[in-house]
Amino acid sequence: MTAGFNPRNAARIAATSALPAAMLIVVALMVVPVSPLILDISFVGNIMISLLILMVALQASKPLDFSAFPTVLLLATLFRLALNVASTRVVLVSGHEGTHAAGHVIEAFGQVLIGGDYVVGLFVFTVLMIINLVVITKGAGRVSEVSARFTLDALPGKQMAIDADLNAGLLTPEEAKARRQEVATEADFYGSMDGASKFVKGDAIAGLLILFVNIVGGLILGMASHGLGFSEAGATYVTLAIGDALVAQIPALLLSIAAAAIVTRVASPFDLSGQIGSQFSAPHIWFAVGGILFALGMVPAMPQILILPAAALSIAVGWQMKRAQAEAEAAPEPAAPAPDPHHIEWSDVSDTSPCQLEIGYALVNMVDERKGAPLMTRITGIRRQLSKELGFVVPAVKVADDLSLPGNAYRISVAGVVIGEDEVFPNEMLALDSGDLVTQISGRPCKDPTFGLDALWIPKALQNDAIAAGYTVVDPATVVATHLNNSIIASASELFGIDDAQALIDNLKAHYPQLAQNLSPQGYALPRVAALCKALLVERVPLRDFRKIAEAMVALSQQQLGDDELVEAVRQRIGALIVQTIVPSRMPLPVVTFSPDIEVLLNKAVRANPGAEWPFEHGMAMKIVEQIGQAVEPLLLSTRSFALVASPICRAALSRLVRATFPDVAVISYLEIPASKQTEIVATIGAETPRLADGAEAQMEDQSHEN
Known part of the structure; x- marks a missing residue:
């Protein structure tokens, strides 16, 4: 047989050529x-x-x-x-x-x-x-x-x-x-x-x-x-x-x-022969057949010379099978090798599922397939929808029961970090206060785990009464699924890794081979592509149109930009995509701006501490966050979409500052707004210029002059 010969492939080739001839x-x-x-x-x-x-x-x-x-x-x-x-x-x-x-x-x-x-x-x-x-x-x-x-x-x-x-x-x-x-x-x-x-x-x-x-x-x-x-x-x-x-x-x-x-x-x-043999190997079946044939052979008119030997044969087969089973049961089973107390498996210390949902024992029925598994069905829909929205495949959510949790509690973890936990009651319904109630109903007061709204846990029998009273009523599976959905969106950057970046490039290569070739590895190393994608996901910029992101990176590849500078430059080139995630294309963009004094102050702070993660002095930062809160909280309560607009110099640092308190507020720069996009100023921050503590403003001005 020649080297590399595969009989299976040879048979397939022969069948392919012989079939038309046949x-x-x-x-x-x-x-x-x-x-x-x-x-x-x-x-x-x-x-x-x-x-x-x-x-x-x-x-x-x-x-x-x-x-x-x-x-x-x-x-x-x-x-x-x-x-x-x-x-x-x-x-x-x-x-x-x-x-x-x-x-x-x-x-x-x-x-x-x-x-x-x-x-x-x-x-x-x-x-x-x-x-x-x-x-x-x-x-x-x-x-x-x-x-x-x-x-x-x-x-x-x-x-x-x-x-x-x-x-x-x-x-x-x-x-x-x-x-x-x-x-x-x-x-x-x-x-x-x-x-x-x-x-x-x-x-x-x-x-x-x-x-x-x-x-x-x-x-x-x-x-x-x-x-x-x-x-x-x-x-x-x-x-x-x-x-x-x-x-x-x-x-x-x-x-x-x-x-x-x-x-x-x-x-x-x-x-088929093995299956039939395994199912006809019960000794008592052969004993019963032998007994019936023996009784039939005792009838005088029957041909005993044929029936009685058949009865004896059946009994002999049954006896032989019973003997073989007894020997098999008496034979000692091979002892399993004793575990080495000094040997540790990777499975003992690691978990390959980056996203986990742990539930208490009272919530097991919500994931039981025999009872419809309402929560599992919703999780599947969440993963499919979020994968489309975020632009990469959201990994599987591992659902497991945890006896250390209270019966009605659940815990959401991403990359080993707990990002959400609460409790639900599987035999009740959650009634959310819509803010426009006709009447009040009785129930167990609580806070909605996703949005922090006032809510009540009520019996299922009161569901229609709660709806008539103006409450928004949801079932426990929807409560957990909504909380999980928002948790995954908030932690999308933690779920994205180098392998996902490679998958994006491979998909790009299938449709735009020249663009993919210039992106990686010639233009950028894979870890840098992954880092940029994670930075975009941190600020909830989806990767749906990765082609636009790749084109922006290729266009900037000749410039010697640092990682943070590259992120800002790419954002400016894909500004239309970013704005589109905030408001539809035909609507004007509502913006919250800073007064000139505040903006100058923010720019000075960043210039005074170039490359710093937190360039703002603590007192100034607290004052800025307070004034931002006064401006945006009415907009957040009215669920109105808007963007906080700042200069390109301080946008990244300001985004980190705002994200810690208001994670749902998008911070963009002037250069990210397309020239054709209409804007509408809904609030201006800085009616009073925040003062820096103990002459810090003069110190930053001196540092800026020195630079």
């Missing part, structure tokens, strides 16, 4: 006259193919192990019908010469298997037709139809179960993809088998009609064209017709058995 041969057999020798070879090949298909079907552990069976069944049926056409031509043209005129195979089936009596042959063929058409084919067709219907009905539930396992961290994305593919293939297979069973039924009916044509046509041709008597024509042509029908019907019977074996299989680690 189809041409099938068509040729239908329209081109063939010699009896070629007909004999084709009949033997047909029997061989049918046996091969039957053996593969019996060896399959589950139906999908022979997923090509419907197509193979169609091709085998076409081949057999083509042989019927060719043999009919030979029988009708040369049948008057004798039974040998149609080849040795038809002659053998016509004389040996039917005992030389064509009447017997007719009865044998009729019995085979009844077995094939009425019993095997009809039963297999019914099983295929029911299996296809049940498989299609169960498809959504199986897909949801896979999504639930993926969200719970029980499956990797690759395993989930493979299981989805298997579920889809199973549905396609049973649907195809439902149609393929009609081929088998049609083939059996066609065999009966072809037999009738051969007999009637042979009698007419024999007596009218070749001068044969009725008895002589009947003996010759009926024998040939019966032989032709039997040589085609036996392979058809084998294929029907194979189809029935495939559609009635249940998934098992064993093949």
Whole structure:
């Protein structure tokens, strides 16, 4: 065998090249006259193919192990019908010469298997037709139809179960993809088998009609064209017709058995023989059979010489199986190797799921698949929606119970850091105060875990009363899902890593290869691309249109910019995308601005401490945050979208300062607003200039003069 030879690949290549040739041969057999020798070879090949298909079907552990069976069944049926056409031509043209005129195979089936009596042959063929058409084919067709219907009905539930396992961290994305593919293939297979069973039924009916044509046509041709008597024509042509029908019907019977074996299989680690053997290995079954046969053999009219040995054989088989089971149970099980107390596995100290949801024991029913798993379904929808919004695949959320938590509590962690926790009551509803209540209702006061709104936990029976009173009522699963959704958005930068950056570049390479080539590694190293994406996600700038971000980075690649400078420069080039996340394109952008005095003060602070993470003096920072709060809190309470606008010099530092107190406030620079975008000033910060503590302002002015 030569190096690198793969028998599986060789078989695939041979099948690929042989299949078109086989189809041409099938068509040729239908329209081109063939010699009896070629007909004999084709009949033997047909029997061989049918046996091969039957053996593969019996060896399959589950139906999908022979997923090509419907197509193979169609091709085998076409081949057999083509042989019927060719043999009919030979029988009708040369049948008057004798039974040998149609080849040795038809002659053998016509004389040996039917005992030389064509009447017997007719009865044998009729019995085979009844077995094939009425019993095997009809039963297999019914099983295929029911299996296809049940498989299609169960498809959504199986897909949801896979999504639930993926969200719970029980499956990797690759395993989930493979299981989805298997579920889809199973549905396609049973649907195809439902149609393929009609081929088998049609083939059996066609065999009966072809037999009738051969007999009637042979009698007419024999007596009218070749001068044969009725008895002589009947003996010759009926024998040939019966032989032709039997040589085609036996392979058809084998294929029907194979189809029935495939559609009635249940998934098992064993093949059919192993599965049957494992289920017939109970000793008490054989003892019961032996006892019944022994009692039957004691009846005087029964052939005791046959029944009593069969009873003894059954009892002996049962006794041997019981002995083998006893020996297997008595054999000591191999002792598992003792764990090394000094050996520590990576699984003991690490967790591959960056996002986790831990729940108390009272909330387990919310993730129980047998009870609909309302929370798991919502988590799947959250991941899909956030992946579209953020521009990268949000990793699976691992859901696990934690006995250390109170029963109704839950905890949300991202990258090992707890970012949210609260409690919900699975048998109650959360009624949120909408601010426009008609009446008050009684309940357990609390705060909404996501937005901090006043709320009440109420019994489910009061849900309609709460809605009528003006409350917004949500179920516990929605409460947890909403909290998780906002937590993931706030921590999107922690979920994004170098692998996600590489995935973005790979996707870019598939659609814009030249842009991807200039971006990395020629333009920027992968860690720097990931760092820029994380910096954008920190300020809730999505990566949906990564092409624009990549184009901005490539355009700036010739400039020697630091990491922070690169982020600001890229933001200015994708300003339209940033503004679009705040307000729709047709609406003016509401902005909150700073008074000139405040803005000059902020710029001086940044210039005085270039590159500092927190360039603002503490007293000044607190005063700025206080005035920003006075300006934006009415806008936040009214849920109005707006942006805080500052100069490009202080934007980054001001964003870090504001984000600590008002994470939902977008801080942008003047240069990020497109020239065509209309703005609307809704507030101005700095009616009173905040004073710096203990002459810090004069100190910063002196530092700025020195710089």
